């Protein structure tokens with residue numbers, strides 16, 4: 001463990017629990033544990049308790065194996081009922097997900113919500129409710145018109161100097177407000193030929209200096225496939241930076257292994273855009289994963305979707321931004337929720353987003369204030385929004401209002 005990992009480890013307190021068998025079914029009966037400390041294998045008391053109860057034959061090594069986490073993810077009503085008391089609204093929604101964004105929750109993330117109330121912010125992120133089945137006015141399955149900007153499979157080329165490369169449709173957890181709910185969770189995999197065509201497209205567009213690898217979640221892919229993708233992009237001379245968009249450190253922190261880090265490190269400058277929605281997502285495990293990435297030189301930014309009942313208040317948003325900075329993640333964007341079908345129960349007014357920015361700017365470090373944007377419906381790109389700080393602006397002067405409401409004047413000439 002390095003010094004920063006030790007800092008996180010110190011949050012844990014005493015010894016950890018280690019199981020003795022590898023059976024992985026929830027609800028199994030045998031339970032034999034001993035106390036032990038395994039370097040770089042972090043399991044909080046909360047997760048240990050959950051593991052003892054629902055995966056009693058599972059070893060700590062299995063719990064910390066990201067592939068075990070994916071294999072044992074909760075994907076059906078039957079699975080989820082074993083660990084949570086579900087409401088009628090949740091049951092009805094899960095029973096009607098056919099053809100929609102699937103259900104998937106890693107055991108790790110389930111350990112954060114299994115005792116929660118139905119209104120718990122983290123539960124609302126991943127457990128559907130019946131409102132999700134209702135389509136509202138102006139909602140569309142592909143609100144950002146990504147398909148229209150896709151010259152070859154997997155590539156979205158909307159902005160002049162950069163492309164989005166959606167390399168997989170798989171995520172470890174499915175967020176109920178996902179912008180790409182029209183495509184993620186489907187079995188529409190890219191084959192080698194698709195990858196080769198995408199690399200050729202980037203190579204033949206010399207204006208592309210920035211490639212954002214996203215999905216789905218790229219970090220659910222194997223180390224070998226990630227290495228292959230990154231290698232082929234990095235060898236294109238005009239690509240200056242690569243970015244990876246992922247929610248894995250939040251929902252599957254076990255994936256941030258030494259081997260993964262050693263692969264990613266070969267492709268610097270590599271930026272990692274994380275996706276957080278609530279301060280309670282920042283557990284010891286998540287903090288450890290982010291700090292490990294930061295220690296290895298990856299600049300970390302965070303994107304947050306503004307969600308009703310989850311993070312739509314100044315205190316919650318401020319707490320999230322402060323906790324992010326403490327684990328070396330720089331708040332980047334705050335998104336107005338996109339107009340995907342069944343998102344009405346998640347969407348706030350735009351005014352609410354502006355109020356939150358006004359409640360942050362000036363009241364906390366500038367680093368803790370993300371840029372509030374609307375991703376324009378129809379594919380117009382991200383448009384930044386600011387509270388009204390300009391009172392008057394003409395050829396002579398600009399009159400501005402500061403965060404406390406005081407006016408000041410600045411000359412134009």
Ligand code: SF4
Nearest residue numbers: 171174175178216247
């Ligand atoms: S992790 Fe990202 S791509 Fe996957 S469901 Fe959540 S928002 Fe969508």
